[in-house]
Amino acid sequence: MTAAVVTGVGGWVPPRVVTNAEVAARLDTTEEWIATRTGVRTRHWVEPGTSTVDMAVMAGERALKSAGVTEVGAVVLATTTPDRLCPASAPEVAARLGLGPVAAFDVGAVCAGFVYALAVSAGLIGARVAESVLVIGADTFSSILDPTDRGTAMIFGDGAGAFVLRAGDCAELGALGPFDLGSDGELADLIMIPGGGSRDPAPETSDRYFAMQGKATFQHAVRRMATSSQAVLEARGWRADDVDWLVGHQANRRILDALADAVDLPRERLISNIDRVGNTSAASIPLAIADALAPDPTSSGGPLAPGDNVLLTAFGGGLAWGSTALRWPAVGQA
Numbered sequence: 001m002t003a004a005v006v007t008g009v010g011g012w013v014p015p016r017v018v019t020n021a022e023v024a025a026r027l028d029t030t031e032e033w034i035a036t037r038t039g040v041r042t043r044h045w046v047e048p049g050t051s052t053v054d055m056a057v058m059a060g061e062r063a064l065k066s067a068g069v070t071e072v073g074a075v076v077l078a079t080t081t082p083d084r085l086c087p088a089s090a091p092e093v094a095a096r097l098g099l100g101p102v103a104a105f106d107v108g109a110v111c112a113g114f115v116y117a118l119a120v121s122a123g124l125i126g127a128r129v130a131e132s133v134l135v136i137g138a139d140t141f142s143s144i145l146d147p148t149d150r151g152t153a154m155i156f157g158d159g160a161g162a163f164v165l166r167a168g169d170c171a172e173l174g175a176l177g178p179f180d181l182g183s184d185g186e187l188a189d190l191i192m193i194p195g196g197g198s199r200d201p202a203p204e205t206s207d208r209y210f211a212m213q214g215k216a217t218f219q220h221a222v223r224r225m226a227t228s229s230q231a232v233l234e235a236r237g238w239r240a241d242d243v244d245w246l247v248g249h250q251a252n253r254r255i256l257d258a259l260a261d262a263v264d265l266p267r268e269r270l271i272s273n274i275d276r277v278g279n280t281s282a283a284s285i286p287l288a289i290a291d292a293l294a295p296d297p298t299s300s301g302g303p304l305a306p307g308d309n310v311l312l313t314a315f316g317g318g319l320a321w322g323s324t325a326l327r328w329p330a331v332g333q334a
């Protein structure tokens with residue numbers, strides 16, 4: 001079967017840096033609590049006027065440049081914060097990037113969105129619907145955060161990350177797979193925006209905000225990402241020892257540490273940039289990889305080298321989770 005092969009990577013965060021001191025000045029929390037309980041030290045938030053599409057275009061442009069291409073057969077955008085409820089944001093991203101009348105649509109799986117979008121894109125390539133796909137994860141969580149909620153306002157940041165995939169062979173470096181995807185809608189209420197959808201089209205202001213039951217979510221995040229990672233390891237024929245880098249959804253540094261322990265991997269093999277960018281939802285995995293390719297001196301990740309065995313795993317609202325693996329190709333961030 002034709003495989004989807006990674007040929008380009010790009011990441012972008014808005015310039016405005018929000019420190020823990022700034023967050024702690026507005027909320028009933030402390031800089032130290034945020035740093036020790038989440039691992040986040042700074043996050044980036046957009047200025048008014050900058051949207052998810054704007055960020056997706058920036059990351060997409062970098063990924064296309066990194067791949068050395070100006071055309072793709074489809075654009076798939078994972079996001080929970082589209083510019084508008086209708087239409088999807090991906091067509092606008094495709095148009096702004098000058099990609100012509102290509103297939104373009106959004107995927108909604110909250111923080112697991114990028115892995116779901118990779119799987120859907122690999123399907124488009126495998127079915128020869130598209131020979132190449134620009135896959136983007138982009139979220140503007142600052143637009144849906146309750147500024148008074150100390151359980152969410154300190155973790156989330158804004159950003160976008162992207163991969164370019166092309167049709168190739170499963171034996172090549174960069175070939176994605178296998179995939180493990182799962183969901184549990186019985187627990188939809190752990191992470192949600194209660195109002196603004198068809199169930200409650202004109203909600204109270206407080207119901208327009210993102211809400212999360214942090215403690216229960218934490219436990220599910222570790223368990224689901226560990227089980228899903230193990231399923232991919234088994235299907236790929238790797239043991240934990242074979243994994244050079246684990247790129248987990250950057251939800252909380254303590255979740256990543258617990259995940260590494262659960263899959264029996266030294267914590268040094270985690271790629272993480274949560275200290276710098278916080279939890280950027282669908283953008284978190286490609287942004288962590290983009291940072292590991294061009295490491296910030298303060299970040300604890302990478303660097304990734306061609307041939308490294310990489311495991312990707314994500315978890316988020318839905319609940320939804322997913323994992324995949326690849327041997328890193330000779331690809332850098334533009």
Ligand code: UT7
Pocket residue numbers: 028029030033034037038111150151152154155213214215217218221251252255279281315316317
């Ligand atoms: O991206 C999608 C998936 N998201 C996640 O996976 C996030 C999962 N959850 C988390 O990252 C963590 O649960 C949080 C960071 C949200 C909260 O951390 P926690 O260690 O689970 O805290 P907790 O909710 O168990 O609360 C512990 C204590 C409580 O005080 P008492 O009851 O022990 O007196 C809280 O009231 O910490 C208190 N607390 C805070 N204190 C200062 C909770 N939030 C804060 C805060 N500042 N921001």
